Amino acid sequence: MPVVENNHFRVGDFKCIALSDCVGTMPGQCIVKDVPADQVSAVFAEHSLSLSETVFHYNCLYLETDRQRILIDAGLGRAAPRDSAALDRLEAAGLLRSAIPTLEGALLDRLQAEGLRAADIDRVIITHCDGDHIGGLSAGNERVFPNADYIFLKDAWEFWSDEARVAQWPEFLMVFGRKTLPLIQDRLQIVEAGAEFMPGFRLLAVPGHRPGHTAVAITSAGQHLIHVADAIGHPLLMEYPHWHGFADLRHEQAAQDRVRLLSMAVEQQALVFGSHLPFPGVGHVVPHGEGWCWEPLAHP
Numbered sequence: 001m002p003v004v005e006n007n008h009f010r011v012g013d014f015k016c017i018a019l020s021d022c023v024g025t026m027p028g029q030c031i032v033k034d035v036p037a038d039q040v041s042a043v044f045a046e047h048s049l050s051l052s053e054t055v056f057h058y059n060c061l062y063l064e065t066d067r068q069r070i071l072i073d074a075g076l077g078r079a080a081p082r083d084s085a086a087l088d089r090l091e092a093a094g095l096l097r098s099a100i101p102t103l104e105g106a107l108l109d110r111l112q113a114e115g116l117r118a119a120d121i122d123r124v125i126i127t128h129c130d131g132d133h134i135g136g137l138s139a140g141n142e143r144v145f146p147n148a149d150y151i152f153l154k155d156a157w158e159f160w161s162d163e164a165r166v167a168q169w170p171e172f173l174m175v176f177g178r179k180t181l182p183l184i185q186d187r188l189q190i191v192e193a194g195a196e197f198m199p200g201f202r203l204l205a206v207p208g209h210r211p212g213h214t215a216v217a218i219t220s221a222g223q224h225l226i227h228v229a230d231a232i233g234h235p236l237l238m239e240y241p242h243w244h245g246f247a248d249l250r251h252e253q254a255a256q257d258r259v260r261l262l263s264m265a266v267e268q269q270a271l272v273f274g275s276h277l278p279f280p281g282v283g284h285v286v287p288h289g290e291g292w293c294w295e296p297l298a299h300p
């Protein structure tokens with residue numbers, strides 16, 4: 001049984017470090033929607049989860065191969081709104097105020113604690129352009145990772161290149177992509193879903209959460225890791241993969257995405273890492289009832 005020690009673990013020859021960008025709380029209604037309230041209450045009680053204050057994690061993943069130092073997503077940075085006028089605007093746009101992260105991302109501090117500087121990062125794989133995933137790519141109008149190339153799914157690039165499509169979705173979700181992509185455009189590497197863009201790394205298109213949203217499939221020495229990004233925002237969505245995730249834009253597609261990723265994880269006996277799964281966010285899944293059960297990687 002693999003273990004995670006000080007948030008370090010391995011996938012074959014690759015060294016992996018789970019990094020906590022921040023941890024917040026939000027009401028249980030911000031995890032799922034369109035599910036009868038009594039059913040949600042019963043399931044939360046069964047899992048000893050608080051409905052009023054559900055702990056919500058923001059995780060990034062660092063990987064090191066023999067050639068590259070790689071980050072998957074860059075956390076919130078200073079993207080989170082902290083002034084009340086910005087929060088008012090988001091609330092007016094339909095967000096539950098208590099679900100809006102207002103914390104500053106700690107990713108750079110976490111990297112530093114591991115002896116890593118922003119300039120050491122060779123590649124950043126971008127799963128999608130929400131503020132809690134790309135907010136940390138820029139500070140003002142400067143790039144935070146001066147030497148990095150950015151891996152970006154072709155479907156995402158086609159979406160972001162088509163203003164008519166971008167304009168269809170709520171602006172508060174699109175604002176980070178609009179701001180950040182021009183800053184890194186000259187270092188973007190556009191990658192097709194399924195293509196091995198560097199040894200052991202492939203992107204898996206899972207567009208239910210956001211147009212162009214991607215998971216990352218990683219293989220080394222016969223071991224597998226699937227970084228599901230926001231396709232599975234909470235372990236309850238493994239057990240009930242057809243429930244609607246509150247943050248997903250296209251619910252039926254998101255449910256199909258979850259079933260595909262979780263089936264693949266069981267088939268490959270892969271580790272699963274999630275951006276919002278309880279830190280350190282890595283574990284296995286096993287079939288359970290109509291869905292899957294989350295088994296976090298054991299601490300030694």
Ligand SMILES: [Zn+2]
Pocket residue numbers: 130132133230275276
């Ligand atoms: Zn997210």
